[in-house]
Amino acid sequence: MIHPPARTPNAATAQHVQGAGASRGTGLVMLVAGTLGWLASFQLAVDDWRLLKDPSYQPPCNISPVVSCGSVMSSPEGSVFGFPNMLLGLGAFAAVAVLGAAVLAGTRLHRRLWLALAAGALAGVVFVHWLIVQSLYELNKICPYCAVVWVVTIALFWCVTLHCVNHGIFPVPHSLLVLLRDTHWMLLGAWYGVIALLVLTRFWPYWSSLT
Template sequence: MVLTGVIGWLAAFQLTVDDWRVLKDPAYQPPCNISPVVSCGSVMSSPQGSLFGFPNMLLGLGAFAAVAALGVAVLAGSRLHRLLWLGLNAGAVAGAVLVHWLIWQSLYELDKLCPYCMVVWVITIALVWYVTLHNLERGVIPVPARGRRALDIVLDTHWILLGAWYALIALLVLTRFWSYWSGLL
């Protein structure tokens, strides 16, 4: 939680700084504008970049700070209340849903890949995966007896399943921009 919170917060912070710079100087080119495909400036300025009427990265600043703080509390020996774990899980699931919608928007509507956004994709998926597994394993989310064997299999292969999740997204990115990537070779 500390790692995902800090990395996610840093990515959201960098996007926020670049967004402010673009607001101050519309001619400013963020350093993440690397190519016609890999570019965060056009993603930030799109309607998808302010889904709730304010820049999405502000959600990341608050959410990832809370995740990091909870992670530090756990590392310091605090035992979080069940409702806090459930709230964290619900927030992580909501974040993952939003991230997957943004992945779709990046690939099939905006035709752009924002490097900092992709960091947030990776971090959010890891966060929801491991918080959910933690909650299932510890009984925060009850598992019926007949589902315990399936959970044990998932726990034993958690890194393979997470890797497959990432591989599927990487495959979507690769195939969506194949003409661009193959043109670089």
């Protein structure tokens, strides 16, 4: 019987640098998060364009005095970088969805690409939390499509971070690695729970008036 040659440390290192495969779960999260984020960004872009053409236009997401997106889009927070925020989402989420589809197809992404994706997800999640604070405590509105972007951006950041930690792209102590593997669903649930609690308490008079 002919045995395959033993992998040398140099060969293993070269493969690690060349590319890192990901589980189907990781690829699926990337594809779903990218698709939902892109659809939400697209709808916001369409409504923003219609508002520019007709200031009296009422977007379908203007549901109530609290649940509304028209005033959010027209606010300075809606165009932080001098152009509508949703244009960033259209490009970023499209790239994420394509990479997710590639991972599902078995493509091994280069380590540098995972690092770039992790950096982009980190920037996105920081930006999203700034927008959450602005939405709750400055604009006093909840934009439904923006909320979709919040949810998928956090899920994407968490998924990509766990992948990078599990594959040694981000070196972490073994004890922390074990902790993340054992509790990552609970930590993500607690993260979403804190945001939901903030939304609930911030607009409690409105929510309680609906009952």
